[in-house]
Amino acid sequence: MTVTRPGPAADTAAGTPRKSKNFKSRVLIPYAMLAPGIILFLVFMAAPIIYTLVLSFQKKKVSGLGLGKGSQSTAFAGLDNYVSALTDPEFLGSVLRVLTYGLILIPLMLGFALLFALLLDSRRTRAGSFSRTAIFLPYAVPAVISSLLWGFLYLPGVSPFHFLARQFGMELPSLLDPNLVTFAICNIALWGGVGFNMIVMYTSLKAVPSEIYEAAKLDGCSEIQTALRIKIPIIAPSLVMTALFSMIATLQVFAEPTTLRPLANSLSTSWSPLMLVYRDAFTRNDVFSAAATSIVIALATFIISFLFLRIVQKRAFGQEN
Amino acid sequence: MRKSFRAGAVAMLAAATMLAAGCSGGSTAGSQSAATSDPNQKVELTYWAWAPNLDKVVELWNEKNPNIHVTVNKQDGGDPAVTKLLTAVKAGSGAPDLIQAEYQKIPTLVAADALADLSGTVANDTKSHFPDGVWNDVTLGGDALYSVPQDTGPMVFYYRADIFEKLGIAVPKTWDEYAAAAKTVHAADPEAYLGTFSSNDAGWFTGMAQQAGASWWGVDGDAWNVKIAEEPTEKVAEYWGGLVEEGVIDNKPMYTPEWNTALNTGKQVGWLSAAWGPGVLEGNAGSTAGTWKVAPMPQWDASKPSTGNWGGSSTAVTSQSKNLDAAAKFATWLNTEPEAVKALVEVAGIYPADNEGAKSALTKAPAFFSNQPDFYDVVGEAAQNVGSFTYGPNVNVAYNAYNDQFAKAAQSKQKSAFLDAVSNMQQVTVDDLKKTGFTVK
Numbered sequence: 001m002t003v004t005r006p007g008p009a010a011d012t013a014a015g016t017p018r019k020s021k022n023f024k025s026r027v028l029i030p031y032a033m034l035a036p037g038i039i040l041f042l043v044f045m046a047a048p049i050i051y052t053l054v055l056s057f058q059k060k061k062v063s064g065l066g067l068g069k070g071s072q073s074t075a076f077a078g079l080d081n082y083v084s085a086l087t088d089p090e091f092l093g094s095v096l097r098v099l100t101y102g103l104i105l106i107p108l109m110l111g112f113a114l115l116f117a118l119l120l121d122s123r124r125t126r127a128g129s130f131s132r133t134a135i136f137l138p139y140a141v142p143a144v145i146s147s148l149l150w151g152f153l154y155l156p157g158v159s160p161f162h163f164l165a166r167q168f169g170m171e172l173p174s175l176l177d178p179n180l181v182t183f184a185i186c187n188i189a190l191w192g193g194v195g196f197n198m199i200v201m202y203t204s205l206k207a208v209p210s211e212i213y214e215a216a217k218l219d220g221c222s223e224i225q226t227a228l229r230i231k232i233p234i235i236a237p238s239l240v241m242t243a244l245f246s247m248i249a250t251l252q253v254f255a256e257p258t259t260l261r262p263l264a265n266s267l268s269t270s271w272s273p274l275m276l277v278y279r280d281a282f283t284r285n286d287v288f289s290a291a292a293t294s295i296v297i298a299l300a301t302f303i304i305s306f307l308f309l310r311i312v313q314k315r316a317f318g319q320e321n
Numbered sequence: 322m323r324k325s326f327r328a329g330a331v332a333m334l335a336a337a338t339m340l341a342a343g344c345s346g347g348s349t350a351g352s353q354s355a356a357t358s359d360p361n362q363k364v365e366l367t368y369w370a371w372a373p374n375l376d377k378v379v380e381l382w383n384e385k386n387p388n389i390h391v392t393v394n395k396q397d398g399g400d401p402a403v404t405k406l407l408t409a410v411k412a413g414s415g416a417p418d419l420i421q422a423e424y425q426k427i428p429t430l431v432a433a434d435a436l437a438d439l440s441g442t443v444a445n446d447t448k449s450h451f452p453d454g455v456w457n458d459v460t461l462g463g464d465a466l467y468s469v470p471q472d473t474g475p476m477v478f479y480y481r482a483d484i485f486e487k488l489g490i491a492v493p494k495t496w497d498e499y500a501a502a503a504k505t506v507h508a509a510d511p512e513a514y515l516g517t518f519s520s521n522d523a524g525w526f527t528g529m530a531q532q533a534g535a536s537w538w539g540v541d542g543d544a545w546n547v548k549i550a551e552e553p554t555e556k557v558a559e560y561w562g563g564l565v566e567e568g569v570i571d572n573k574p575m576y577t578p579e580w581n582t583a584l585n586t587g588k589q590v591g592w593l594s595a596a597w598g599p600g601v602l603e604g605n606a607g608s609t610a611g612t613w614k615v616a617p618m619p620q621w622d623a624s625k626p627s628t629g630n631w632g633g634s635s636t637a638v639t640s641q642s643k644n645l646d647a648a649a650k651f652a653t654w655l656n657t658e659p660e661a662v663k664a665l666v667e668v669a670g671i672y673p674a675d676n677e678g679a680k681s682a683l684t685k686a687p688a689f690f691s692n693q694p695d696f697y698d699v700v701g702e703a704a705q706n707v708g709s710f711t712y713g714p715n716v717n718v719a720y721n722a723y724n725d726q727f728a729k730a731a732q733s734k735q736k737s738a739f740l741d742a743v744s745n746m747q748q749v750t751v752d753d754l755k756k757t758g759f760t761v762k
Contacts, residue, residue, distance in 0.1 A: 062758040064543045066432045066714050067461065157579035178732055263577045265520050265728040269721055282404045283721045284753070285429065287411075 055291035056081055074288075081292030090270045091293065097182070098272050102250035105186045105193075109246060110239065112190070113197035118227050120198075121205045132202070136195035143192060147259035150188045155263060176264035188256045193249070197242045204238040205231055240312050244305055251301050254278070273297050364389045364647045367417035369406070371396040372472075372634070372671060373600075375421075378664040382654060389647045391419075399423045399634065403430065406639065410435045418642040419652060423634045424458040425524070425712045425720075427467055428538075430637070432714040437638040440466040442649035450657045450675045454709040459635055462540065462711070468637030469652040470674035472665070474595030475704040476528045476629045479602065480515075481590045482614040482692075492616045496560060499619040503569040506590050515591045517571035517580065518561045520728040523720035525575075528595070528629030529561075530554040531710045533621055537750075538713030544760040545713055550747035555740060556621075562739025565731060572731040581605040593618065595631040596672035596700045599687040611692045615699050628703045630710070633674065672700065679704070715753050722749035 031038075059077035066072055085091055116135055120128050138146065154175045156162045165172045175184040208231065216226050232239075254274040261267040269283065270276040273293065281290035368379065368391050376393040383390055394417060396402040403426050409415035410433055422430060430436050439445060445466055448456055455470045480492065485502075488509050493499040503515040519525060530537070535553035539546035564570035571589070573579060583589040584606035592598065602613060618628050636652040638645060655661050662678030665671050670687070673679045679701065686696035693699075713719070726742035726749075754761045 060757050062432075064760055065540060065545065066757075066759050067428070067463075072432060072434065152578055155577065155579040158582050262521055262574060263579075265572065265574065265732040268725045268728060270725070279721060283400075284715075284718050285407055285433070286757075 052291045052295060055288055056295050059288050060286070077288065081289045082296065085289060085293045085296050090268075091273065091276055094270050094273045094276050098251060098253060101182050101186060101253065101272075102247065104182065105189055105250060106243065106246045108186070109190050109193050110197060110243060112194045113242065114201055114232070114239070116194065116198045117201035117205055118231060120202055121231070122223055122227075124223075132199070136199055138192045139195040141192060143188075143255035144259050146192050147188055147256045150184070150191070151260050151263050154184055154260075176260070176266055178266040181260075181264070181266040185253070185256045185260065189250075189253070193246070197246070200238050200242050201235055204235045208234050240309075243312075244308060247304060247308065248301055251297065251304070362388070364644045366391045366419060366642075366644060366648055366651060368393050368419040368421075368636075368651075369396050369402050369417045370394075370419075370421040371398050371402060372421060372665075372669045374668045374670075375665075377668045378655065378661060381661065381664055382651060386651075389644075389651060391651055396421070399426065406430070406435055407433055410640065414641065416639040416641040418638060418644060418648045420637050420639055421471070421634050422468055422637040423632065424455070424470075424630075425527070425716045427459060427635070427637070428461060428712050428714045429717055431461065431467055435640055436467045437640050437642060437645055437648075438465040438467065439469070439638060439645075439649050439652075440464060442646055442653075444469050444649040444653045447653055447657050450677065452674070452676065452704075452707070454630075454707055455633075455674050457709060458712070468635035469649075469656045470633075470635045471656050472597075472633050472671035473674045473704065473707070474528075474597055474630050474632035474672065475700060475707050476532065476593060476595050476618050476631050477598070477700055477703050478616045478618050479592045479594055479598050479613050480616065481587060481609070481612055483612045484513075484587055484590050492614075493619045494617075495623050496619045496621055500560075500564060500569070502591075503564060504567075507569045510588075513588045513590055514569070514571040514583075516593060517573055517575060517589065518565050518727075518731055519573075519575040520724060520731045521574040521576070523723035524631050525593070526557070526723060526727070527710070527720075528631035529557045529593070531629035531708050532618060532627050533557050534627070534708060536708075536710045537719065538711045540711070541762045544762040545754055546762055547713065547747060547751045547754065549719065549750060550744045555743055558739040558743045559736060562730065562736035565734050565739070566736045568734070572734060585609060595633075596704070597632060597670070599689045599696075600670050603687075603689040607689075610689050613690065614693050615690065615696055617699060617703055626706050627708050628706045630707045633672075635674075672704070713750075713754075714759065715750060715757070718753040719746060719750040722746045 057077055057079075058074045059080060061073050061075040063071050116131075119125060120132055125131070141149075153159050153161060156172070156174045162172050162174075173180060175181065175187075212230060212234075213226060216230055221229070252274055253272045257267050257271045258275060258278075261269065261271070269279045274297070277290045277294050277297070280286050280293065366389060370393055376395070379391050379393050396405070399421075402420060403422070406416055406420055407430075416435070422436070427436070447469060451470045452473075455473060459468045459470055460466055478493075484506070485492065488505055490502045490505055491498070493502045499515070506513050506515045527537070530553055533553035533556055535548070535551065535557075537547065537549045537554070539548060561570070565572045571583075580589065584592075584602070585608060587609070592602070594601070598615075603610065617626065620626055636655055638648040638652065642648050655665070656673070657675050657678065659678060659681060662673045662675050663682040665673055666678075666682040673682060683697040683701065686694055690696045723742075723746055726745045727739070730738035730742040751761055
């Protein structure tokens with residue numbers, strides 16, 4: 001670091017005006033230009049986060065019957081809310097359920113997305129743009145709508161699948177049974193999520209210069225060999241990115257189980273961690289423990305994302321540096 | 322490096338000031354301005370409600386009272402409206418003047434200081450209009466008055482008269498007869514059931530327990546009592562658990578597409594529901610009109626008829642209303658004025674809480690039950706037999722525990738699981754009260 005200081009002579013001669021000009025151009029103008037961004041960040045990002053933190057250290061305090069004015073107040077709770085969040089068997093249960101869900105969903109979703117992207121990119125594919133749109137389309141359906149739609153298809157009493165099976169004298173198992181309901185939710189997420197991930201991978205495949213393929217062809221590479229040895233390694237960064245997005249989305253699963261819940265006995269109101277937060281905040285009217293739980297979830301998401309990037313970064317981005 | 326740190330510090334400070342400002346906003350929530358002094362001053366009131374067509378009833382009021390104009394703001398239903406109101410109370414602004422509040426939500430709303438005390442207004446003179454049990458729900462047994470009763474949901478038994486006739490089943494008068502009828506229905510058609518045990522409708526189960534004599538909360542001096550895991554409720558849970566275990570009663574929730582279809586196709590042959598049932602049946606199974614009939618609920622002891630209450634709501638004034646007197650005047654008119662009660666029955670299709678109003682307005686059976694002219698005689702008699710029931714400050718927690726615990730029990734199809742669900746419900750409810758700092762005995 002080299003610090004250039006004006007000489008003592010210059011300092012005395014034109015010190016004040018120069019300094020103020022310096023201050024203006026080096027401090028005021030840049031910050032003025034950044035101000036809209038800083039203000040938006042403060043109002044919409046920092047303030048809610050800090051407010052959540054403040055809430056998470058508070059608790060409701062009631063005296064006596066808790067009825068009437070002034071019988072309820074808020075008090076400092078210390079780490080109570082965090083302790084009860086981390087030791088709550090319901091919370092741990094919801095975390096385990098979502099981990100299982102993620103272990104099933106993410107490999108399937110990325111696998112299908114990659115397969116479809118490679119198929120579409122293959123030179124022999126016809127009706128590429130139609131297939132691309134068809135696979136992508138479910139992504140445009142909001143999760144609540146698609147859950148309602150699939151819920152209707154799952155309910156044995158009204159499902160056309162169950163109806164058809166019954167015509168052939170078979171009885172399909174109900175996907176809303178407790179041991180299958182995770183798959184039922186995975187299926188909805190898969191249906192909605194494959195298209196988006198496929199588009200990301202397909203786009204980065206399109207960016208690969210065609211000379212590479214020509215060279216591979218001259219070397220006698222088959223389509224499958226090209227896919228495995230050239231295409232997949234080249235688009236590894238976008239695989240990493242889609243994996244990261246999928247992991248974060250998995251930890252935040254909410255709409256699908258919430259929409260399916262009233263249809264069956266197999267989903268509790270604390271099935272996923274976010275459902276538990278929602279229940280605490282709005283059904284049980286306890287924003288304080290909901291705030292603590294959501295901070296725990298946010299931290300866990302951050303740590304998992306960070307660790308994942310640490311592990312795969314070298315492999316995925318190694319050749320770029 | 323330094324500068325970025327300073328910028329960060331400034332950011333933190335700014336956020337902290339904003340936060341402080343937000344917090345101080347909350348403390349003014351409880352303050353109430355004095356009632357408007359000039360009676361001729363024009364007042365605008367907002368009213369959050371979800372009963373169908375309530376806005377048409379309110380139009381009658383607006384025509385006659387140009388100085389107190391009420392705007393109905395349609396809500397999704399009881400729970401979402403309460404959630405929104407509690408949020409507005411916490412935020413310090415944004416609440417309406419009036420809200421349609423279900424009876425079981427009143428203790429929660431009072432505990433959160435969301436409702437104004439109407440005991441000093443005209444609403445206090447309406448006591449003689451309502452049954453004692455209902456009045457107890459809106460006063461919580463004290464001197465304050467938190468809302469004006471609107472409608473109630475005395476429970477009755479709806480059944481498919483044509484199928485009963487075909488199978489030669491008599492209308493069950495006791496729960497034993499109901500169980501026998503359930504067996505007959507299911508034996509005749511393995512896909513048909515006399516009813517379903519729904520883990521999604523805590524209010525339904527509360528009504529069942531109420532009929533058996535339960536009252537889940539109680540006040541003992543300065544402390545709350547929780548009495549869920551006691552004989553009446555356990556008896557009810559054991560009864561339904563037994564029917565589900567035998568497989569003669571369905572175990573799937575109500576209000577699903579599957580349930581609607583079953584109502585339409587005669588696979589759900591009966592429904593234990595409340596006075597507002599015809600509206601639901603008409604909406605979900607309109608093609609079966611004329612085949613249903615209503616009867617009193619089956620009894621535990623036929624010599625001492627009693628029934629439960631499922632649903633029903635009242636009109637409350639929120640603690641943020643600046644026009645307490647005007648709002649109380651409107652709430653009184655809406656729920657006790659014969660003209661308004663008549664409109665509530667005819668346009669909004671509710672069963673009014675007002676004794677006299679119910680008698681004079683409920684003369685004609687609902688269209689869906691046009692085959693049963695004495696429909697309201699049956700319902701009216703049931704309404705006289707509603708037992709008293711005290712709700713506590715954490716009904717929401719208990720009802721949520723009902724959903725989760727009984728979902729597991731209904732899924733397992735085991736009688737013992739139903740009894741476990743009752744004791745878990747008690748545990749969760751008591752733990753929550755203690756955790757919040759209520760005194761619990």
